[in-house]
Amino acid sequence: MRISAKTDYAIRAAVELAARSSDGDLVKAETVAEAQRIPLRFLLTILSELRHAGVVDSRRGQDGGYRLARPAATVAVADIIRAIDGPLANVAGTRPEALELSGSAEPLREVWISLRSSIRTVLEHVTLADIVARDLPADVTALAEKPDAWVAR
Template identity: 35%
Template sequence: MLTRKGKYGLKALVHLSRLPGGQMAFVGDIAAANRIPKKFLDAILGELRNAGFVQSRKGKDGGYRLAKPATEIKIGHVVRVLDGPLAPISCASRSRYERCEDCDEETCHVRHMMLDVRQAIAEVLDNRSLAQMRDAANDDSALELQVRA
C-alpha cells in the first residue's frame, strides 16, 4: 500500500516536473499547491535528494528541481525509496524477503497469490515514468472537461 509519504513524494515530483527546465520551487510553494504539510515535505524532499531524484539549493534563489528528466524517473524506484518493497507481504518481496513461520512456501496459496500481486504492481510502476504519470493526469483532466462540455 502506498503511504502518505509515498503519495506526497510523488505529488511533489509531479509538481517539479511541470516547472520549466532548470527552474527551482520553494518547498513552501510545493506544499501549499499540493496540500502537503511543509515539515513532512521537507523530510521527503531530503530523501528524494539523497536518492538522486531532486537537487536543492539554499538561499533567495534556492529551492528544489528535478535532478534528471522526468522521462528517466521510474515510479517504481520512487515508491521503493520512500515506502520500501512493493510486495504486500514479506515472503513475496524480492528486496526484503522474509520467510513466514506459519506456512510451507511451496504450497502456500496466499504467498503464490501475493507473488502475482507484487509482479503486477511492479509491472505497472517500473514501466511508468514520472513524465507519463504527469501527462496521464493532464490527459484525464482534458477528457473530464470534454465530457462536461
C-alpha cells in the same frame, strides 16, 4: 496495496517538480507545498528523503530550491515509492522470494510474487513525464477502463 500519506505526498511533490522545472529551474518547497496542499514541514522531510535517494537535487540559499535529479521521463512512480517506503511488495518485511512457507500455504509465495509482478507492471512503467503530460501507458489506461476497476470492495 496501501499507499501511505507520506508516499502519496512524495509522488505528488515529484509530479509538481516535473511540471514546474522541466527546463531545470529550481522550485521552492513552499511553492510545491501550496500547489499540492502538503504541510511544509512534512514536505521538507520528504524532499530530503528523495534527495538522499537521488530522485531530487536541491540548492540552499535565497535562489535555492528543488528539482528532479534526472529527466522526468526516467523517473518511475516505483522509484519514488521505493525511496520512501522501500520494496514495492513484502510480507511482514520479507521479500516474497525469501518466504519460507510450508504445507498447504506453500503456494502463497507464488501469489505474493505474482502480486509484486503486477504492481511492477504499472508502477515501473508510469513515469512522472507520463503523468505531467496526462498520457499514461496504454496498458495502464486499459486496466483503469475495466468496469470493476472503479468499484470499491
